[in-house]
Amino acid sequence: MKRLSLFICITCVLSLLVFGCSDPLIRHKVLTDFFDGVPDLPPLEQLCEDNLGDMFNKYYEERLAEAATGSIEEERIVTASGSSHPPYAEKNCQGCHNFKNKNLLIVPVEQLCETCHVGFVKGKYIHGPVSVRACLACHVPHSSKHKSLLQESVSDICAKCHREERLASQMHKLVIKNNMECVDCHDAHGGSTPYFLK
Numbered sequence: 001m002k003r004l005s006l007f008i009c010i011t012c013v014l015s016l017l018v019f020g021c022s023d024p025l026i027r028h029k030v031l032t033d034f035f036d037g038v039p040d041l042p043p044l045e046q047l048c049e050d051n052l053g054d055m056f057n058k059y060y061e062e063r064l065a066e067a068a069t070g071s072i073e074e075e076r077i078v079t080a081s082g083s084s085h086p087p088y089a090e091k092n093c094q095g096c097h098n099f100k101n102k103n104l105l106i107v108p109v110e111q112l113c114e115t116c117h118v119g120f121v122k123g124k125y126i127h128g129p130v131s132v133r134a135c136l137a138c139h140v141p142h143s144s145k146h147k148s149l150l151q152e153s154v155s156d157i158c159a160k161c162h163r164e165e166r167l168a169s170q171m172h173k174l175v176i177k178n179n180m181e182c183v184d185c186h187d188a189h190g191g192s193t194p195y196f197l198k
Helices: 002-020 024-034 044-069 109-115 154-160 169-177
Strands: none
Touching: none
């Protein structure tokens, strides 16, 4: 009798989790924990469209319109294969987004990255964009054809802003000639030494 009661309780709890849960990601995780052969989740865009409806469509229509006018880069919308942000790859939109908020994010954009990436910037010297929490100056939020979700390749990202003559220009020319990257010597986020030297 105790086994039957336990079975009924477990069945009720699983039923509530599976059928009463409005988040398709949680529902899928619960199902795959207990059952084999559960179908994969649909592609992210389809998952958002099916579960967020009008909010999803309005958000992406605005983003595509902005990309068409050049006010945002199209690469920030288009999925690519170089690197992918784990919440995006896991189809966990709600890790960063709240489509009911005016800014469509769970917190203001300059606070968003630090909800997960806590304390990774250390040292007395902090790179300008990092100091004002402008992560999107170098990175894209979802996926990129470059590693580390960079907007440009590691070789080109620094030149996006740093166009002036380098203090040690001869050394930098030699470094570039030998196919070294800026990040081989400098920490892109900051550090304990001037010029973020490693």
